[in-house]
Amino acid sequence: MSIAIKISLNEGLYLKEPQDSKLGRKIMQYSIEMIDEFGFEAFTFKKLAQKINSTEASIYRYFENKHLLLLFLVNWYWEWVNYLIGINTMNIANPKEKLKIVVHSIVSASKEDPGVAYVNENKLHNIVISEGNKAYHTKDVDQENSKGFFKSYKALATAVSKVISEVNPNFEYPYTLATNLFEMSNNHIYFAQHLPRLTDVAAHKNKADELETMLNYFVDKLLS
């Protein structure tokens, strides 16, 4: 028996659901690899087409452009994290414990294997870390937002903010803290790797553990 996970995303993000066809899944798999390897700026549909022995035209049948592909991938990751949080905190009554699990899920999502063959969660996580905020730092944010292209991120922020409010109902900034957890998580992994003077997370050791400890410290202090 195998359980197939398919994450449903806003239909405006793609022209044709890539998860439903061989070519579509190849596009996902190899775009993740190539963006991770060469960076989003250097990534083009032409290069991707060559890599997977297809054509530019075929890829354009799935995604309007590479920005929407990035948005699709990033949304996929956010959905995945949200899904994980849901599973991992299921049946946990204690809010504090719940929030610890949330933090752990954010930091370690890429280590859990969902069994989606065409998504390398580790590489996708790297993309979210390095290129993720390009997904919403664009002149078209408002228009894209009105189409629901950031729904997954908002849903995730809302879910986490609820746990935060459970821990401390008087805390005035649950949404801020929620998004800040994601942003910090991404930023400080990136800083530790590339700009170590901007963080206290050491580059050498087990970054994820250190990051998790740090986030938990911030959370505890802020909600006490």
Add this chain to the structure above:
Amino acid sequence: MSIAIKISLNEGLYLKEPQDSKLGRKIMQYSIEMIDEFGFEAFTFKKLAQKINSTEASIYRYFENKHLLLLFLVNWYWEWVNYLIGINTMNIANPKEKLKIVVHSIVSASKEDPGVAYVNENKLHNIVISEGNKAYHTKDVDQENSKGFFKSYKALATAVSKVISEVNPNFEYPYTLATNLFEMSNNHIYFAQHLPRLTDVAAHKNKADELETMLNYFVDKLLS
């Protein structure tokens, strides 16, 4: 009498110092205007050349490409904030008070007028908010970092982290908190404007004041 402020930046950021010539200053002034208006992606040297009645070739004599121009502008802003912090906290003995002034300087830097005619600090601040992290989210970070292209940001982070450590010498994450203050400041202004579900800062009211209150709350809680 007039005091001319000239912010010195890493020489690798430009081919020819733009602050020293009429054309150079025009490039700074109008690139700020155009990036703010149309966004970094849509901004090109060709369009800028047309705007200022110059040529692409001439602009390329000042900056290798638009990414380095962005880096230059963002560094300029970081230097400017650092300079302001230095001035504003001068002769303030109490660390807590000092840190409050630091926070205020970060949030309100763009409101202070340095008398640099060719830099609209307000628009530049918008650029830092919307496009700032593209400055260091690139495949060439490591190489650019080794050339000192992020020195200004690091210097700023170091300066703020020192004040943080003055307030609480036992706090283990002074650099993290310092950079987090900048990132939060930028993010939550942006969120309030474009993705309000991601923040507790209200879009309508005086965002800067609200943001400042929020940052002070975070700082106080974390350092208590």
Add this chain to the structure above:
DNA sequence: TTTAAAATGATAGTATTACTATCATAAATA
């Protein structure tokens, strides 16, 4: 003031990017 040097303008050209369009063929489905 002349002269040389430096800065800018004018123009052209190239490889790449980001697409769109059309038609043929292969694969899946009814």
Add this chain to the structure above:
DNA sequence: TATTTATGATAGTAATACTATCATTTTAAA
């Protein structure tokens, strides 16, 4: 088997991101 549907092959276009060359203007030195 017929017929949608998906993909491939190919071509073409406008814009981008440059580089190169030479003429002209501006500035600074002699």
